[in-house]
Each structure stands twice: as C-alpha cells, then as structure tokens.
Amino acid sequence: MNEYQIASENVILFFFGIISYMDAGNQTISEFLLLGFSQDSEDKPILLGLFLSMYLVTVLGNLLIILAVGSDSHLHTPMYFFLSNLSFADICFTSTTIPKMLVNIRTQCNSITYAGCIAQMYFFMVFGGMDTFLLTVMAYDRFVAICHPLHYPVIMNPCVCVLLVLVSWFISLSYSLIQSLLMLRLSFCTNGLIPHFYCELAQVLMLACSDTSVNHILLYMVTSCLGIVPFSGILFSYSRIASSILRIPSATGKYKTFSTCVSHLSVVSLFYGTGLGVYLSSDASSWWRMIASVMYTVVTPMLNPFIYSLRNRDIKRALQKCILLITIASSYLLSPFGVLVCQSV
Structure with missing residues (x-):
C-alpha cells in the first residue's frame, strides 16, 4: 500500500469519525426515510429493473470510455484526458445515489442512517461539483483548440491539464466538507421524511429544528459559484467559438469545426438544463424535482458515453x-x- 492510499484512508476515517461522533451527540434523530418514487409494491419491480439497467449501462459505458482512452496512445490528448476524468466522475456521481435506492426498493425499507445521509450528501456534492468544473474545462479546451490552434500545445500542456483537474478536485472537496460539517451542527426533528430518492441537501435542511440560515446562505452562494459562474464561462467560450466559426470561409470547414463541439454542447444542455432547473425552482413539486434529478444524476451520465462515441x-x-x-x-x-x-x- 503506497503513501497516497494510506493518506486517502486516513482522510476517509477522519471524516467518518467526525460523523460518528456528531451522530452520537445528536439524539434528536437516528435515521431518515427516503420516500422515493412510489410506495406501491406492484411498481417496485419495474422501478428496480429500470434503474438497475440504467445504472449498469452507466457504469459499463463510462468504464469503456476510460479503458479506451487509457489503452490508445492516439487518445492521450487534453480533450480525451478530461473526458476520461468526466467518465470517472459520472460513475462515482451515479454510485452515490442509485445503489442505495436499489437496496431500498429490493428490501422495501426506505430508511437511511443519519451518518449515511451525511456521507451521501458529501460525496454527491463532490462528484456533482466535479461534473460542473470538468464540463467548464472541456469548453475552455475547445475554445483554445478552435480560437488559438497554433498556441494550443503550449497553453494546454500536460501540466496545465493536470493542474486544472486538481484545482477542480480541491474546490469540490473543500466545499463539500464545509457544507457537511455545517450540517453536523444542526438538530433534526423526529419527522425525518425526505420526499426524494436520496438525501438532497435542500430537502434535509427543511427537516432541521435549529437555525439553518448559515447553511442556506452557503448553499445559495455555492449554487451560484458552481452553477452560474461555470455556465457563464461555457457560454463565453462558445460565443468566441461561434465568432471564430463564422469567419471560416468554407461551409465544409465550418461544419467540421462545429462538429467537434456538438457532443460537449449536448451534454452541457442535458446536465445544466435539468440541474439548474432543480435548484433554481424552489416552488417545484417533489415529483418534478425527482424526475429532474434522475435526468442529471442518472440519464446524463448514462448518455455521455453514447454522445461522445457516436460521432x-x-x-x-x-x-x-x-x-x-x-x-x-x-x-x-x-x-x-x-x-x-x-x-x-
């Protein structure tokens, strides 16, 4: 076992040690109930088969992308480096919610422990944040490749690519840890019913008996930073790309240049369209929030390998x-x- 693995295990043990300690001190509630989609026993086999098949396709498809990029030396470029990291983040992003939901459907037990709920929120925020940053970095990569092709090897050198990914990990891990630690200081009422299939941060905050103003302020600030700011960066990149494409004289050249961005634009539209729809529409019904959450937590990661491979x-x-x-x-x-x-x- 190398030093990196030992350090990683120590961080994980420290984090869950804090959760266990706070869980022991918080006597107001020991578990939450995830209501999910349907309480009808006749619908559960259908939901189990549907989400299990979607989860397997997501994991296998993204694993194939990672193996393809790693095994082919022709794909050792910045664009495919970011794509393999996105596939890894998508696997982890889906794995934070779907396996627990499948277990709940199979056992007909919707409970999740207090520590398990906090841990699920933590990893959900980590990998969700990584998705937003990686999509933004990939848009920047396309901007440099199209608008500054001669300087592309210098600007997007391997050190810069690794640094961009590491900074994304650092920001995601830091915010998720801060938000999780702030959750640990809250007291929860005896009614632990969550109208969702996973522990969504906004839904859990509604169950707290203590003051959640700090949590909500941080939530709205980070939603803006991790949602609107990266999305604005993507829009800026593609506005510059569009102006560069319009200056290309031949129609064939315009089509070839634009075709390199179609896959990324499709993924961005799916992810941000449903993700921002969930967090910006506070008055939406719980059913709509669950459907939209399925779109950006399950459907989008499942479609990514197909979108990036078909063209x-x-x-x-x-x-x-x-x-x-x-x-x-x-x-x-x-x-x-x-x-x-x-x-x-």
Missing part, C-alpha cells in the same frame, strides 16, 4: 479494440486451457 471515429476505433481484447480474454479464460491455468494459479 467520434477515434473513440469508436479505441472502443472496438477494447471490446475485441475483452472478448479474446473472456474466451481464453472460459476455454479448457484457460480454466486449467487459472486453477493452477
């Missing part, structure tokens, strides 16, 4: 190689000789 020949070629290698390895392991080798090992 990209490099990704298609790399995916075909990965699938071929996986098929060969699977057939080898399932063959009699492969079974004998595995048994001998």
Whole structure:
C-alpha cells in the first residue's frame, strides 16, 4: 500500500469519525426515510429493473470510455484526458445515489442512517461539483483548440491539464466538507421524511429544528459559484467559438469545426438544463424535482458515453479494440486451457 492510499484512508476515517461522533451527540434523530418514487409494491419491480439497467449501462459505458482512452496512445490528448476524468466522475456521481435506492426498493425499507445521509450528501456534492468544473474545462479546451490552434500545445500542456483537474478536485472537496460539517451542527426533528430518492441537501435542511440560515446562505452562494459562474464561462467560450466559426470561409470547414463541439454542447444542455432547473425552482413539486434529478444524476451520465462515441471515429476505433481484447480474454479464460491455468494459479 503506497503513501497516497494510506493518506486517502486516513482522510476517509477522519471524516467518518467526525460523523460518528456528531451522530452520537445528536439524539434528536437516528435515521431518515427516503420516500422515493412510489410506495406501491406492484411498481417496485419495474422501478428496480429500470434503474438497475440504467445504472449498469452507466457504469459499463463510462468504464469503456476510460479503458479506451487509457489503452490508445492516439487518445492521450487534453480533450480525451478530461473526458476520461468526466467518465470517472459520472460513475462515482451515479454510485452515490442509485445503489442505495436499489437496496431500498429490493428490501422495501426506505430508511437511511443519519451518518449515511451525511456521507451521501458529501460525496454527491463532490462528484456533482466535479461534473460542473470538468464540463467548464472541456469548453475552455475547445475554445483554445478552435480560437488559438497554433498556441494550443503550449497553453494546454500536460501540466496545465493536470493542474486544472486538481484545482477542480480541491474546490469540490473543500466545499463539500464545509457544507457537511455545517450540517453536523444542526438538530433534526423526529419527522425525518425526505420526499426524494436520496438525501438532497435542500430537502434535509427543511427537516432541521435549529437555525439553518448559515447553511442556506452557503448553499445559495455555492449554487451560484458552481452553477452560474461555470455556465457563464461555457457560454463565453462558445460565443468566441461561434465568432471564430463564422469567419471560416468554407461551409465544409465550418461544419467540421462545429462538429467537434456538438457532443460537449449536448451534454452541457442535458446536465445544466435539468440541474439548474432543480435548484433554481424552489416552488417545484417533489415529483418534478425527482424526475429532474434522475435526468442529471442518472440519464446524463448514462448518455455521455453514447454522445461522445457516436460521432467520434477515434473513440469508436479505441472502443472496438477494447471490446475485441475483452472478448479474446473472456474466451481464453472460459476455454479448457484457460480454466486449467487459472486453477493452477
């Protein structure tokens, strides 16, 4: 075990140690109830099959993108580096909510512990924030590639790309930790019913008996910083890209240049359209909030691999190689000789 793994485990243990300590001191409530979509037992097998299939497609699709980018040297560029990080964040983002919901549907038990709810909110904010930052960084990458093509290798060098990702991680982790620690100081009433399929921050704050003004101020400030500011950066990047495309004389050149941005624009539209719709419409019904949350927590991460691969020949070629290698390895392991080798090992 290397030093990075040891440090990571220590941070996680420290965080959950704080949660356990605060949980022991907070005697007002020990668990919350996630009401989810439907309480009808006849609908639960359908919901279980639907969300399980969507979750498996999301994980497998994004894993294939990561394997394709890592295994093909032609894809070791800034654009695909950010795409692989986005796929990793999407897997983790979906994994913070869907597995718990599937367990609740399967066991017909909607409860989640106080510590589990705080932890779910923490990781949800971390990976949700990473999605917003990575989409913004990818828009900046397209802006530099189209508007400053001659300076692209210098501006988007490997050190800058790694630094952008590390800064995104730092901001996401810091905000999520601050918000989670502020949640730990609150006392909650005995009615712990959350009209959602996961512990959404705004919904949990409504159940608090103590003063939540600081939490709401931080929530609105960060929603603006992590939502409006990155989205404004994306709009600015694409406004400059559009002006550069309009100056291209040939129609073919305009189409080829614009086609490199279509995938990213599609993902941005799905993610921000539903995500901002949830957090900016405070008067929306709980059903609408859950549907919109499913769109940006499940549907968008599931569609990302398809959006980025359908119109990209490099990704298609790399995916075909990965699938071929996986098929060969699977057939080898399932063959009699492969079974004998595995048994001998």
